[in-house]
Amino acid sequence: MLGYWFMKALSWILCHSPKFLVKLIADGIGFLAWQVTPAWRKRMAIVNIKECLGVETPRAEIIAHASVKRFGRMLTEVLRFPVLDKTFLQEHIEVEGREFLEAAYQQKKGVILCTGHFGNWELLGMSVALMGYPLLSIARKQNNSAMDNFINEYRSLGGQQIVYNRGESSMLTISRVLRDKKMLGVLYDQDTADDSMELEFFGKKTKVPLGAAFFSRLHGAPIVPFFLHNNGEDKFVLRIYPPLYAEKTKDRATDLQKPMKELMLILEHEIIKNPSMWFWLHDRWKDGKRRFRDTESEG
Template identity: 40%
Template sequence: MGYYLMKLLSWLACRFSMKHCNRLGTFLGRLSWAVVPNKRKKMAVDNIIRCLAVDEPEARRIARASWVQFGPMLMEVLRYPELIKDGYIREYVTIEGLEYLQEAIKKKQGGIIATSHSDSWELMGAALAQYGVPLVGVARKQKDGAMDRFINEYRSLVGMHITYTSGVREMFRMIQEGWMIGLITDQDPSLRDGIILDFFNRKTNCFTGPATLARFQNAPIFHGQIMHRPDGGHHIKIYPPIYVEKTDNKKADIEQATQKVMDLLESHIREYPEDWFWLHDRWKSVRSIGLD
């Protein structure tokens, strides 16, 4: 039933303009802010104050804005069938640095696109695929089977190939075939799977997936972010490739490349603080071992 409800909502969203849907999404985002647990809000505000050195009212504004953007992002996903018509998505989303990906594609060289939960990250994957990037979206399997079916169907609709986080062998194979693997790199992994680095001058447990994949496959990492445009659309920035060294010290190689990715992410967040999802408990694992 949930799947067909989402399809109905998508059909309705496609009957209206993107402008009207974004207004509705913003309204829903603001409305739903009231039900976010106060504990989660306080955690986000405290982290914003600590990371950005702003006062509490500004931190509250940033935290609220980072939540509200979920509404428009949902509307954009629901409107995928319309966004891909007549190349409209290329007007709605512009890309800077696409040539870095195109150069690798011409060489039939696969790679990793490292991004974050910032602005409309779902739309970023859709836009890259519509611009001709052979993209593999790495997804976590949703607990709700209906939602999992819907979101992966719509990701495929816009041209992405979807694999789950457990499909590591498939990722290796597809890099060799020239695909770009899209990985979200900003959440708190388990201490077993992460590495402690500096992020906002704090000890932070960081996801090593991009650097590990890149080192094993001799593939480049492309850091990429999506951000809002003043006219209501979005802009993607792809950074020059990062290559992982392959010395006798595997851990140091991965640490060095991962720190470069985290430095780029920190710089982006400082410039666009409202876009990043601050309500994720980013420092939970290091707090559990007394490092934060």
């Protein structure tokens, strides 16, 4: 519980501090994040950036460093959730494509909101909840129960609900949300132990979770891709894409593949436009340990 109360104390400080101090703390956390990142993960991120984006090493190093450093800002933004309200949304977040979200919601089949580990995905969920939409987001349970309680408590401050991505009861809860014509938040850019399919991502094969397409096919719910961009200090752009759908034919594999392939292409597009916003430290292609950590041990 010590970690829980430490985070609560830091949250209180950030909620009552001037902007310059919040930025200073964010920069400090970002600096420390880079320092404690294992060397093999740094090399993996840099090489993956070079391979995916076709940039030279110096540029890849800048992107990798910025990708890690931004977690300082992301953390301070989350810790300031207690003081976020609709006024913050109106003054700091520009929404592009809200008509797509509203049109999908008006179909009354539920909406599956899909994003990646891009920008501040926690603030993205908070923003949708503050917009007045009933949102339940799928999350992975943290190993540390105190920290799990903390992050879920803060996620719920704007009205967002959370369900874990494991267990039969979670599946039933997710289906109930869509039957009740509510919104479901999904992170779709990391592989899970659940049903997945091998697709190309930046020209390399990787496993992609099929949850979004599965529930769209099951319930007829539209899939709406959305992403949150940092646009300067305390300014954000929430970009919403036109909806996708999973058809329901006799060819289940193709039905699931089509929308997931489109989602991966949209994510590629977002990353190319704002490469430092994505979580490059994740071993997305499941070859990082073999290519970088194991060779480090051998050396």
